[in-house]
Amino acid sequence: MIALQQAAPVPDPLSVPSNAPEHCPGTESELAGKADACAGCANQEICASGQTKGPDPALPLIRQRMSTVKRKILVLSGKGGVGKSTFTAQLGWAFAADEHLQTGIMDVDICGPSIPTILGIATEQVHSSSSGWSPVYVQDNLGVMSVGFMLPSSTDAVMWRGPKKNGLISQFLKDVDWGELDYLVIDTPPGTSDEHLSVVQYLKESGIDGAVVITTPQEVALQDVRREIDFCKKVGINVLGLVENMSGFVCPSCRNESQIFKPSTGGGRRLAQDMGVDFLGAVPLDPRIGKSADYGISFLDEYPDSPAGTAYLGIIDKIKQKLGD
């Protein structure tokens, strides 16, 4: 495999000063290492030597590492708190339910990693070996990597600007010993910024199989999701489809359904139509989903027959179908 590569030490995100150069010209810039802002930066010499101007030296390593990963799926949404991480975890668990399949989950939400908590492995740490960083395993065939495993305390804030986040994402792709994977599900932060661009850039050669876009029914969320789909089109990511989360709420007392987040402009279904992407399904709001996430247990395993569980399974089947698996 990648035997020549030195074992990369697991970084301590807090050891990186949060006051790195304010106006870093970017490592590929003509001014790299020469700008005023570079004075005093620890990496000034490396930048000034010109090493950084060529194509990113990480790219071939990433390509090699990703060559053993069959499917790479992004979970995206312009809006925060719509259920990206919860969906990512469910998708991971559902893939891993087949014990012949190997699944990986990569959490690139650097400032707000939720995946460790949702999967119930918040107290784990990453270990490094000669073949790279070992993912944390939820079960034999489900490995996970997140910045959450590298923080000394869950209350520490990761106050990083873009370039540092990009560096860690590149390491997640080249230094993690994923092994043979059938699926790699990538959970992203909200928005369309550094993390998203970096993932797309780093995986350009290896290819991304597609993106699942998550939304909630109200227009305020749809606005951001429209932008996210526009982003996918701009950078050429195939959108596997749109999932509408928190779609209606069934009162546990009277069993009547009400709309907490009203689809004032037609909800996800209409948006999917307008933007020409597939609508994969709607998952009702079930308080047990959030609770399962807080306790780190799989909602699908606990309540497979609930309406939300059935909806999740239907969506996951459609995703598999679209991937041709």
Next chain:
Amino acid sequence: MAAAEDTPVARRLRGVKHIIIVCSGKGGVGKSSVSTQLALSLRASSPTARVGVLDVDLTGPSIPRMLGLDGHSVHQSSDGWVPVYADGSEARLACMSVGFLLKKKEDSVVWRGPKKNAMIRQFLSDVRWEELDYLVIDTPPGTSDEHLSLVEHMAPVHSRLSAVLVTTPQAVALMDAMKCLSFTRTTSIPVLGLIENMSGYVCPCCGEISNVFSTGGGEEMARREGLRFLGSLPVDTELVSLLDATEPESLGSVERLADGGSVRSFQLLERYQNTSTAPLFQAIVDKVVQALSGDDSHMNAAI
């Protein structure tokens, strides 16, 4: 934070009395909705209060939609950008967002950090806010470029900065709220208090209260961390619909009211005061105003 006192940002914000940053580590907990309500309530707090809302969520601006200002654009004057006034000619509720700069609503802003930094600097140094009693700043989730840029550029006015934290009751959100608190402590911004949003949902059919996202976690966190607990807000579907603005304005009316404000956003203020959340939020605003006026309040938060 040794910065020259006379930066363009400092000059521009000279007439702003209080700057309140609304933040939360997690997305979708209601930062923008809280910012909007904070602005509306502060504006209503006195007949002459002037309030500004600055939306620095560059890749997902929600403020224009919530204030019913979708489709408006910003005008350039010889003395900087003129903010969009949500209350038209009264001009007591000014608003600035990257949403006003986009041509189409589905246009994505795909920017890396340095560009976001430049935009925020422009927002702070080029917008003609004039005299403001309160400037409410809505932030994106996380603790990254936007937040660091804000703190950096506003270093000369640091003494007027304070923050309101928003969370929802689930453990996953509280964890991110803790990160946000750790950010405010590192950058020594006093925290006015914590709001627990989406705390319970009243079934419109039978009145049963369901804790869709659990409950009480925010209050517990405030106690543990020695923060002022500002209050909890249940999910209010009426408010969701109001801020979601069911009826987008026709382009014609936008043009007619091009010099700022619209009839609908006047109604927004009135309609907001009729929601069941408005009185609850009033109590929160009272505490915020109290915290801003009492200097002792800054003490426990700045630790």
